[in-house]
Amino acid sequence: MLTTVMIVAAAVQAPAQHAPALVTTEWLAANLRTPGLVLFHIGDPRSRATYDAGHIPGAQFLNPFVDLSAPPVEGGLRLELPSAEHFDSVLEARGISDDSRVVLYTSDKYFTPASRAFFALEYAGLRGRVSMLDGGLEAWKGEARTVTADLPAPPRGSFTPRLQKQMVVDADFLKTRLDDPGLALIDARDTSFYRGAETRQGRNGHIPGARNLPFNTVMLDDGKFKDPAALGAMLANAGATTGRTVVTYCHIGQQASLVWFTARMAGFDAKIYDGSFQDWARRTELPVVSP
Numbered sequence: 001m002l003t004t005v006m007i008v009a010a011a012v013q014a015p016a017q018h019a020p021a022l023v024t025t026e027w028l029a030a031n032l033r034t035p036g037l038v039l040f041h042i043g044d045p046r047s048r049a050t051y052d053a054g055h056i057p058g059a060q061f062l063n064p065f066v067d068l069s070a071p072p073v074e075g076g077l078r079l080e081l082p083s084a085e086h087f088d089s090v091l092e093a094r095g096i097s098d099d100s101r102v103v104l105y106t107s108d109k110y111f112t113p114a115s116r117a118f119f120a121l122e123y124a125g126l127r128g129r130v131s132m133l134d135g136g137l138e139a140w141k142g143e144a145r146t147v148t149a150d151l152p153a154p155p156r157g158s159f160t161p162r163l164q165k166q167m168v169v170d171a172d173f174l175k176t177r178l179d180d181p182g183l184a185l186i187d188a189r190d191t192s193f194y195r196g197a198e199t200r201q202g203r204n205g206h207i208p209g210a211r212n213l214p215f216n217t218v219m220l221d222d223g224k225f226k227d228p229a230a231l232g233a234m235l236a237n238a239g240a241t242t243g244r245t246v247v248t249y250c251h252i253g254q255q256a257s258l259v260w261f262t263a264r265m266a267g268f269d270a271k272i273y274d275g276s277f278q279d280w281a282r283r284t285e286l287p288v289v290s291p
Contacts, residue, residue: 019101021118021265022225023131025139028103032058038095038102038154041137042114050107054147056140059105060094060154064113067094068120077275079116079252081168084161087124091161095154102126105133105140109223112215115257119272125162132261135224168274169247171283178209178287184239185210188250188259189277196290200251201281205290207249213238215255218262231262240268249273249280 031037040062041051051061062068067090070082096102102121106114114132121130133140141147177183187194187210194212196204206212213234220226226234240246246263250256253274263270273279280286 019129019131021131021261022134023103024134025143025145028056028133028140029145032056034101036097036100038100038157040094040102040104040117042104042106042117043108043110044113047108047110050137052149054141054149056105056137057146057148057150058152060152062094062104062117064117064120068117068124077252077279079254079274081120081123081274084124084163087161087163088159091121091124091159092157095157096126096159097157098125098160100126100129100157100159102130103133104130105136106223107137109136109138109219111136111219111223112254112258115261116254118261119167119257123164123167125160125164127164127167135222138223167271169271170273170275171279171286174207174247174273174280175286178207182244183209184241184244184246186238186240186246186248186256186259186263187212187277188215188248188256190214190216193251193277199281201278203281203284203288203290205288207277207280208287208289210249210289211238213259215250215258218258225262225265228266232266235263235266235268240266244268246270247273249276252276252278 039056039059041055041059042062042064043051044063044065070080104114104117118130118132185207187206191212191214192198194206218226218231240263246268248256248260253272253276256272256276260270260272
């Protein structure tokens, strides 16, 4: 069963360490100037123009592919989590401290960078202190709320990284657990990749035992998440049932983060195979199912 996602205004009184994963525009409007709140508009160079044209007051622009990722290495895996030192430098410069409350939002329906940023920040040690704005910038502007082009200048924070390594699994973890009844392995890629009709990593198909829950099916057309009952049914159909540990993967660990976030909201012990299929496929000794 899906744990009810609490995104009501009563969450304003909740302690920061128990921050809801998802908050409403009403919640953000009421808490926008709360001391310790750090707000990020998530995007990349393609979506920077949207931020520059008008963002939620106080929001900083954050590119998770640079700010929250390890520097790329020739021949290495893409979009890997960075070191503690990297997190420390970037997050303190952005005004984050150990007791900060962080809220993320996206624009232009660019959902997976925001969920990836959420995952990376919790991994860095902010677990339970990060929330995502349901509906993103579009929901905020749709209610005629204020936007600005002003660039904030946050004071430097004081952050101590505490990497939550239990949130991540690797190929060695998975290969010995493919038949584990306590594990729900979810492939978050488009169905065409899951079924082996297309590939990006040299081998077609999916990891044995994985079920498919495409990342782009958990959202509504307005950019908000589907209701808890619908998401619960989708997760259950993908094998995520009570008592099971959920592990998600995709091409490189980006799309997987949105399904991970959905399972995280539902109260599951959820993890990401960060190497994802880019890592599994290059390990030719590991099996791949290609229906």
